[in-house]
Amino acid sequence: MAKRFNIRSYLRFSFSRDGTFFLNSLIMLFFIISTLFVIEFMLERYNKKNRIYHQQNLKINQRNKQYASKNPYGFTDKIHLYKKNKGQSRIAILGDSFIWGDGLPYELTWGHLLKQKGSKKDFLFTTMLWGRNGWESVDEFRFYKNEGVKYDIDMLIIGWVNNDVNMGNFKVIDYKSVIKKNSRYLNAFFPNFIDLVSMVEEKIYFSVSGKQNAYVSWLTRLYSDKNLIKYMERVVEFDSIMKKKGVPYFYVFTPNNHSPTDLWYYEKVSSLFEKHKIPFIDLSKRIEDKLGHYSLEELKSNPVNWHPGPLVTDYISTEVMNHLLSNYKEELKLN
Numbered sequence: 388m389a390k391r392f393n394i395r396s397y398l399r400f401s402f403s404r405d406g407t408f409f410l411n412s413l414i415m416l417f418f419i420i421s422t423l424f425v426i427e428f429m430l431e432r433y434n435k436k437n438r439i440y441h442q443q444n445l446k447i448n449q450r451n452k453q454y455a456s457k458n459p460y461g462f463t464d465k466i467h468l469y470k471k472n473k474g475q476s477r478i479a480i481l482g483d484s485f486i487w488g489d490g491l492p493y494e495l496t497w498g499h500l501l502k503q504k505g506s507k508k509d510f511l512f513t514t515m516l517w518g519r520n521g522w523e524s525v526d527e528f529r530f531y532k533n534e535g536v537k538y539d540i541d542m543l544i545i546g547w548v549n550n551d552v553n554m555g556n557f558k559v560i561d562y563k564s565v566i567k568k569n570s571r572y573l574n575a576f577f578p579n580f581i582d583l584v585s586m587v588e589e590k591i592y593f594s595v596s597g598k599q600n601a602y603v604s605w606l607t608r609l610y611s612d613k614n615l616i617k618y619m620e621r622v623v624e625f626d627s628i629m630k631k632k633g634v635p636y637f638y639v640f641t642p643n644n645h646s647p648t649d650l651w652y653y654e655k656v657s658s659l660f661e662k663h664k665i666p667f668i669d670l671s672k673r674i675e676d677k678l679g680h681y682s683l684e685e686l687k688s689n690p691v692n693w694h695p696g697p698l699v700t701d702y703i704s705t706e707v708m709n710h711l712l713s714n715y716k717e718e719l720k721l722n
Contacts, residue, residue, distance in 0.1 A: 482546030485518070485641055542711075644693075
């Protein structure tokens, strides 16, 4: 015979100390889980737009890669012959992702924009673009010594950014989130929430420890006196190579935007370039006057990529063209 449900026994248990604790625990657990699902839902909606931007960024780079695959060096440029056409001036632009076009259609990089300006009737010259993602000065010097010297050029322009002083001695050491490491099962159900909490954890860690984030810490180490001495030795060595070749050249300091945070790096190296009489133009100071009324977000190549966008690349190409017209008219046979 089935045992009858005794409501009195149930109520007695429910209102006992253990029963109350058990019910409160269930209510609290339900509340926590419900809250997590609500937060996860809201974050998912927010991140959905962010994922669309990431897909757009990936699509741009895939298109750039497809075009670069036709070039033997992987550059976002057409194939050039070693010898230039008779009566024509030729400029080579050497650099990194700023030249290649990370996050930005390659046609809108400042090298391609300079190419368009140089094809005008008044001052005809061709432009070769030698840029790869991840390249730094040591890679660029190596390419020129091994391959670039084979090409008949009238001038070399080197795009310079603040991580070019990397000599390969230091690595970026990322902070490993303790929460993420120990939330494998929660991460399966609440990935967006765990990512958010991990970001907060990272910020708290760097704030309490007094340390900088991984990239800034790495960049700061690159600007130690010891590393800069080694870097300038390479720069001076390359300068002697260019002088022996008799090819005029100069560096262009090309910042992402007008952020005052990065200005110190460019000032530090510009003083060293001046000391060793290395030819360069520093656009890190001028960009504030020209584009300071734009927000940093407006100057990005796209919403999820901090490489310079069209406003910055157009500004750089214009400044470089003005510098060429002011200082190298004779060498490039410009009217």
